[in-house]
Amino acid sequence: MGKIEIKGPIISDGDQWIYDWFGIPATSPSKVNKALSEMKDSEDVEVIINSGGGSVYAGSEIYTALKSHAGKTVGKVVGIAASAASVIAMGVKWLEISPTAQIMVHRASTFGSGNKEDFEHVAGVLSGIDASIANAYEIKTGLSANELLDMMSKETWLTAQKAKELGFADAVMFETEPVIVNSIADSGGMLPQGVIDKIRSELKGELGAEEPAVETDAQTNEKLQLAKGKLNLKMTIRKGNK
Template identity: 35%
Template sequence: MRTIKKFWEIKATASDQSVGEVYIYSEISSEQFWGDETTATTFKDELAELGEVKTLNIFINSPGGSVFEGNSIYNIIKRHKAHVNVHVDGVAASIASVIAMSGDTIFMPANSMMMIHNPWTFAIGNSAELRKQADDMDRIRESLIEAYLGKAGEKLDRDRLIALLDAETWLTAQECLELGLCDSIEAPKQVAAKVDTKLFASYRNTPDALLNQTQDDEKQAERERLFREQLIAEAQTNLMKLQTGGIY
């Protein structure tokens, strides 16, 4: 049976059961293959299994993805009673940046980034249907605006935020701090992207350094995969020699 890898991992810390950890280290997806493996409902249920944790640490390294799924996760986290610490380990892009806004405290290493932009979609239909789609996108954008402004407070006004969204803006940790989109800057952290670069490539202004880094990570992962396959092949050959009485 095919196993679908979820875009999150939720667990209690080994040392303190009152602290929960959530890892969002891939694209935010709403696709369903064998049930509800990647739904916000499942996310909510798994989060509830942690029990009454007092602190929730959320670690994000994601290029974004489904707006509806991300908005749902944001709201689920905002309703949680625990104190929420968000750590942007590498990149919080698109809807992943909205999920980051769920944190009571947001930490960003000095070399991490956040990207904000207007929601976009593919649409087909007649003129009336396309006008409705545009109206729907405007309503969706309002929900994103509320999330950003709700965190930023007086450091960011609506007009400035809309200009940043229109421009698809990639923000450094320092810029996020100045805009109220994070609370603390930490020492730089090296984290492999572990994401599909196709989504990064679909954005207009993805920094070249990020695209190059994720491509380098993919190449390194491929080298490691080939090395593992070589070790497996050599082990199988040696086992065959042993089974047939061969000398080596």
């Protein structure tokens, strides 16, 4: 299985060398495309994601590259998949998210200068970008475009559980690991209080409520041993049926 890391800001191809020169983690389309080109067309790929986002166009290109890969792509959000990185995360075939990670979606933003007409034009461009971003979320989640645009307007942060519930993620990592429970074997030989209460009830039933208040030690010991034997037999049978 191949491996691709989506870490640091999502940047254009032309800026990658600058980040590399300073040793700063960053992800560009060319970096992802190069990694994919070195794999077989049908090779499975693990995509590790921890990015706060960046260029929406670079994010779109990476999303498309992952979506187009013939092999199975398994994404793992290990920290944050925000903004453009959340779009990239939608490009894998199966997405897992760490229980401590988050996905963040919001509307596109920019800056500029100009007159009224210039800003009206920019507003229209941003609306189109938002609709394009919502397409990626809609394909993955099945939510409506209006629902998604509303979430984006509010800059929505999704916990692992919420991301899975809404369909942004397919699974929360580590959820299927075996649950550790207390037992006689791992609790230093101490019986749980519920078992102790059950033993008291069993002994009370064996001794009987109408027994004489005074009896010999031998009689008491005999009844206790009998009750203990019956209880051990029940516990052995239950253990064998598991």
